[in-house]
Amino acid sequence: MTETTATDLLALHETMTLIRRTEKAAHDLFLSGLVKGTTHLAAGHEAVAVGTRSALQDGDYAFATYRGHHHAIAWGATPEECLAEFMQRSTGLNKAKGGSMHLTKAEAGMLGSYAIVGAHLPIAVGAAWSARLRKTDQVSVAFFGDGATNIGAFHEALNLASVWKLPVLFVCENNFYMEYTPIASVTGVGNPAADRAPSYGIPAEVIDGNDVVAVRDAVARAAGRARAGDGPTVLEAQTYRHYGHSRTDPAKYRPDGELERWLERDPLTVSAGRLREAGTSDDDIKAAEDRAAAVVDQAVAGAKAAPQADLSEAFTDVWADGGAAWRT
């Protein structure tokens, strides 16, 4: 078990607030026409990303999905880099070539957000294989949704990780909806990730994905096993998204009262409650939240002021030499 002091917890609460505020800003900027394309907001999922990162070491790898803003920020991407990316600015995290669905902070080990459901699970397995080949003690985390558990790549990834006993953490963010459809109506088991794990010989836990401390503790246990050479773990973190699937989804399919019940267990409410239990004052909590809000306010202003995407970037970065030449 990782000890979590009140100071640690306050830092986690601040990072989760930073993510929540960034998501709200992204939502508002979309409504004002400054963000185009699509966004898949992670408000409600913050504790999974932040709790996971807090239990890992620098250099550990993360692979995320198109709903990946929270993972990027948890791994050190700044709100301004992210918002600038959404707003197609040259200062964007991916130079405005990726967008909301592909946030990446490679220098921090956050090796991409992938928008083909389930595709990144085998890639995360490969990074874990590489860590073993290079004899480092790095672990590799694949974050994915409940919907990804029904695609072939999920099953191929779990099997290979198991037979090669690789240091991978498969972290499912089960928000109970596969896009617009309840996951229970399209899945043959009750816990879409955790119930599949035993068939691959992988231990699994179902955890409270809205409690950052519960996530942190479970990830610490799984990472410990991985670093000890005991192979992969599946963690199924139950959580809930506050917005719809994507920008165009008002989430009308959700039964009355469901969102409200989940909002009572909002990860920020849960962490604030834990902070108070640990003796942190309301003033200190508010100060942390205000700091996060100020960072995001500044990020919005900074991103708005940044220049639009550099047109020459359309023809860079295809190849490792920086260029795009395909012929002589």
Place this chain on the structure above:
Amino acid sequence: MADVTTAQDVVTYRESVAEGIAREMRRDPSVVCLGEDIGAAGGVFKTTVGLFEEFGPERVWDTPISEQAIVGAAMGAAMTGMRPVAEIMFSDFLACCWDYLANEIPKVRYMTGGQVTVPLVIRTANGGGLGFGAQHSQSVENWALTVPGLKIAAPSTPADVVGLMASAIRSDDPVVFFEHKGLFASKGRPAPDGHVVPFGEAAVLRQGADVTLVALASTVPLALTAADRLAAEGIEAEVLDLRCLIPLDVTAVLRSVERTSRLVVVEENPYQGGWGGTVVSVVADEGFELLDAPVKRVAGANVPLPFADALEDQVIPTVDKVVDAVRSLATY
């Protein structure tokens, strides 16, 4: 097929695959192999014989029948400091992991704004002529050509297998490496020590003033044989082996057409969407005035590959079809 072997033609295309990989594994410890039956079994085509014995289980990894996991894991390893060489047993099976070739591997560098590189090789046994039927005989190099962000090599000789393999494994970009099943038993000169064939350099294998034959992999010996037969009729064909599709050496094609003013492309993949279409479109655009006749494409027919030898011959390029195409241009 060109069957004029000499005393110097002592190594097979098949064993040159393992030789090319082994040379790179000796010089670079970050090179690792993975695939189905590639370890102690030496590969179903015996193209990895000796690697497991020389380099051991930490560098030569047998996998489950799990193409997405093979290519996905290769990608993750390539992004984190390794140089994986992944085998997909038959190129038809690339369809099982096509997401990685179409959406993941070629795009991740670009869409992250250059934050990552993917130095990997996907090797695969390609092509027909062996009677394996519709799901084990296709020439699918044109599939890879549809996706910007993949480099594509397809050697025709044992020495080129070694030289192009060196370039492929040393490349910081992802490479799809097509090994032609019909060439595995063919023999040629061994590659000299340190042999490296740079990508994007076509080879002029035969000079001629009357017509340019552009070929790749299996169609290279076929074009050379056709050229011998045409020479007996007084038609001198120049034969170009492209060796790579990306980068595509269209400069070499244009230079040759400048000399010959006639062009026949010989490609095993289907006419519909085949790589010859890209080659001739460049020639039409940039070399229109060099031409004295229409261009011809001798390509696979637009049907699934049939099983029976006689039927297969009907639908893939043959020497007769190349000779006929050239004759039709000579009288134009």
